[in-house]
Amino acid sequence: MSTTGTQSREPRTATPPTAGAAARPGPEVRVLEPGELRTAHALFGAALHAGGPVDDDRWAVTRLSYAPGRTFGVDLPAGTLAGTATSFGSALTVPGGARVPMAAVTRVGVRADRTRRGLLTALMREQLSDAADRGEVTATLRASEARIYGRFGYGVASRGRNLRVTAGARFRPGAPAAGEVRLVHPDEAATLLPPIYARILTGTTRPGPIVRDDGWWALTLRRPAADAARGIAVHTGPDGDDGFALWTVRQEGTDFGENVLELHDLHAATPQATAGLWRFLLGVDLLRAVSAHLRPWDEPVDLLLDDPRHCRTTGVGDETWLRLLDVPAALAARTWGESGQEPLRIRVHDALFPANDGVHVIGDRAASAIGDSDGADPAPAGDGPADLECDVAGLAMAYLGDRRPSELVASGWWSAHDRAAVPRADRLFTTSEVPWCGTFF
Ligand SMILES: CC(=O)SCCNC(=O)CCNC(=O)[C@H](O)C(C)(C)COP(=O)(O)OP(=O)(O)OC[C@H]1O[C@@H](n2cnc3c(N)ncnc32)[C@H](O)[C@@H]1OP(=O)(O)O
Structure with a gap:
């Protein structure tokens, strides 16, 4: 059993782009109409070199996998679609067996003649904000390339x-x-x-x-x-x-x-x-x-x-690339191993969601002074010192139990301010079963 605490909660909305980026007109992202989904699908297929337009029979089935109102697009000035990303609502099983709301992100593509102009960045920002607004605690995806999604806070959470x-x-x-x-x-x-x-x-x-x-x-x-x-x-x-x-x-x-x-x-x-x-x-x-x-x-x-x-x-x-959208909710949803005598204080950095940014406290029942033992009303952790520090992608890598905190410290993904906290973190994050999803989307 566990308790978790976090410092100040703010509205879970993605921050605006940095000052420099804000000065430039960013690509405008919009929700696509149902009649535009076939074009979006063809764009994605072409971007992935998996074929372009699909025939009517195939589209009759494929369109069923587009969840209403969840496909985003970015247009060229002439109004032609240049980039797209979609998702469907799902739920992710977390350690201990609870399931948290999840956006299953898929069909991300930008036209080959419009890449590296910030279209994906605009799409991701909008999509993550939208998922958080829907109350989704996590987003996951399968990545075509490993260097794309880390910058948006995704980390590999199962292999x-x-x-x-x-x-x-x-x-x-x-x-x-x-x-x-x-x-x-x-x-x-x-x-x-x-x-x-x-x-x-x-x-x-x-x-x-x-x-x-x-x-x-x-x-x-x-x-x-x-x-x-x-x-x-x-x-x-x-x-x-x-x-x-x-x-x-x-x-x-x-x-x-x-x-x-x-x-x-x-x-x-x-x-x-x-x-x-x-x-x-x-x-x-x-x-x-x-x-x-x-x-x-x-x-x-x-x-x-x-x-x-x-x-x-x-x-x-x-396999699973995981983005924690609501870190306090995600930490409260999973069970933890034994911490021993002391709770663990982790400083998490999240450039996109300020409410995740701060010190989170994870303890077991023995550490009840830290907060409510059901995790329902965790005591604020304040802005005090932390034992360990990581960004939100690094936290995702340990969250389902795929990577031990000690591996992440050893490889520079996490920093340890107190070496004694590292084995304690390993014991807390450990899971009895290996994480694995088994669903490709
Ligand atoms: C969940 C899925 O659907 S996975 C499928 C993803 N889609 C594909 O692989 C299809 C082919 N590729 C594409 O469509 C595009 O290249 C995308 C979607 C991967 C990237 O779109 P872009 O609009 O070019 O991305 P954007 O311009 O916003 O790039 C943001 C940053 O990521 C970097 N980046 C983008 N794609 C890649 C990549 N494939 N490899 C390395 N870096 C990348 C950019 O260099 C940029 O870095 P910077 O901010 O330091 O300059």
């Missing part, structure tokens, strides 16, 4: 590993073997998978998973092109359907059997369902391997196998 597992690899005799797996058609999956995912989300204690909205599911299961070479399987355990996997197959050679099953989505409520789904996938005929992108560090695929070397980690990568 994953890429796997390549030899098809047909034998399972250890002791590996879980209960339950049944069945193939399902995409139409059936559209009804089956959302409630299974919701059930898994409700039961999870892992930090990082998010709520998937209807638009996300529509885009995943209903777009026409996605039907090609697609497989979907559901696992059933003693309490009913408790896991699913979704994949495509690509050819790696010219002969039968030279195929790789690319796993796109696998969520399971129990270790038995995880093992059952992997057992099924690795047993599919005419495959060389199963490959998977950004799976959780602690998914025990190698531990299930008779020969663990059949499971190779082929890469690691950043």
Whole structure:
């Protein structure tokens, strides 16, 4: 249990640009009308080299994933769209299992002939302010490049590993073997998978998973092109359907059997369902391997196998980029490890949201003198000395438990004014499960 405190609370609105920037006329950001979303989508597709305009069938589904009133645009003087960014409302699971409102940021793009003129900066500022005004405590995204979003206060808060597992690899005799797996058609999956995912989300204690909205599911299961070479399987355990996997197959050679099953989505409520789904996938005929992108560090695929070397980690990568919009609310929402005798005082810098800027206090029940033990009415911490100091992106890197404060101090992301506070911070921020989201958007 924890208590958190913070100094003065101010309205959670992004600060205006710096004096120098304010002197220049900044790009004007506006909310796009529904009739403009297709153009915005084509702009994003072109910026990402992922194709431009989509056909009518595809747009009929894709438009469902644009949440009303949440797509921003910047125009050229002639009125042509030059940049865009959107988001949908979701919720992020934080350590301890609570979920906080979250903006799921996606489809950010600026026309190639208008980059490096501050369009993204204007879009991000507007989008973050809008999300904060909606009461969203966090924003998260997946970054196309690692150098884009740190300047807006985003930090990497979960990572994953890429796997390549030899098809047909034998399972250890002791590996879980209960339950049944069945193939399902995409139409059936559209009804089956959302409630299974919701059930898994409700039961999870892992930090990082998010709520998937209807638009996300529509885009995943209903777009026409996605039907090609697609497989979907559901696992059933003693309490009913408790896991699913979704994949495509690509050819790696010219002969039968030279195929790789690319796993796109696998969520399971129990270790038995995880093992059952992997057992099924690795047993599919005419495959060389199963490959998977950004799976959780602690998914025990190698531990299930008779020969663990059949499971190779082929890469690691950043998954969740997290922006804490309301630091006091975020700190109050998660649980903490034991601090020992003393609470921890962290000075956080946030150039965009002044209400986050200041000293925040994190303690456990033993430190109740710092504030209300439910965290409902934390005592102000004042502007006194801090044990540790970081910017809001650095805080995000530790918030879900991905990085230990000691790693962040050692690498210069955080500063330690009191060395003894570093192991205390490690104990406080630690989580029992590795953070991982598992939803791409
Ligand atoms: C969540 C998602 O959707 S991820 C997908 C993001 N989109 C893409 O990758 C598509 C291709 N890229 C683009 O569309 C654009 O280049 C964007 C959106 C990444 C950047 O847009 P821009 O309008 O050029 O950004 P802007 O001019 O506001 O740049 C702000 C600062 O970030 C820097 N920056 C912007 N993009 C990059 C980059 N890709 N790499 C390094 N630095 C960058 C700029 O140099 C600038 O720095 P400065 O303030 O020190 O001068």
